[in-house]
Amino acid sequence: MIQHDVELKKFDLHTNDVIKRDFYKDRIVEACPTCGSTWHIKYGFYNGIQRYKCKVCDKTFSRATNSLWSYSKKNTRIWMEFTELMTENKTLKFCAEKLNISIGTAFYWRHKILKALSIDSIPDNLSGVVHVGKVIIKENFKGCRDPEIIAASTPRENIWVIGARGQEDTMFIKPIFKYQWDKVAFNEKVYTKIEKNSYIAAYGDSNINAIAMRHNKNKSIKVDKEYRIKYIWPNLKKWLSIFHGVASKYLQRYLSFFIIMNLDKAIDYMDLIYDRLFEGNRFIKTDEIRIRSSLF
Ligand SMILES: [Zn+2]
Structure with missing residues (x-):
């Protein structure tokens, strides 16, 4: 008699393996994650994922080593659903309840994904008409349990977030300095990214406006408004809320x-997973995911 798999657990596990295998089939492992040697041999398969053995240090590794999933015991399908919910801006509580995972797990996953996304989302160069604006955000110590840090930081300082967009389909948004306008920090961290022969369109800040005037050699041309920079403050505020x-x-x-x-x-969310999280040979080490507090 055929034993019925009532809860479809086997089916689910199988699907999990297939998805995982598919994700890793094009991942190329160049160097041993332990010693960095490039001398390794193929060493069979584990759950359909190619394994290797390092000829220098003898350690084995696979196409899944150091990837986002390699230490996650949770079902791959839940991971994907989580990513989908995240792109729909659902709250952690909503995700946890819907996927039957703890809030702690949801928090950890969100940061794994955010960390992976922050690797290459910011453009190195801004060219063409470059729209530049700012948002001032109050410091936030959410989650900080050290009363001394909190006490030493009152009143909360202003963080200047600069947003810029050139002709590339990407945006520059970064916290650049604290307290007051800091021209040196602006020049070093933002202005150096703007190409010499570009035109700067400034939004809502007299300091940025002065820099734009000088850069444009006092010439003013009519450009279409870039609403993502013009409305960066309300949009970002809504987003963070x-x-x-x-x-x-x-x-x-x-x-x-x-x-x-x-x-x-x-x-x-599928693009997000394929393009950003599992792109090519990128290794994301789990210890890099741990919290670094150096913002500036
Ligand atoms: Zn090795």
């Missing part, structure tokens, strides 16, 4: 996600 406030030390990660969700190219 979805997460019920964001701790300043995580701000850059959320900004990267904001950039991706604001591109012209429509991105659905």
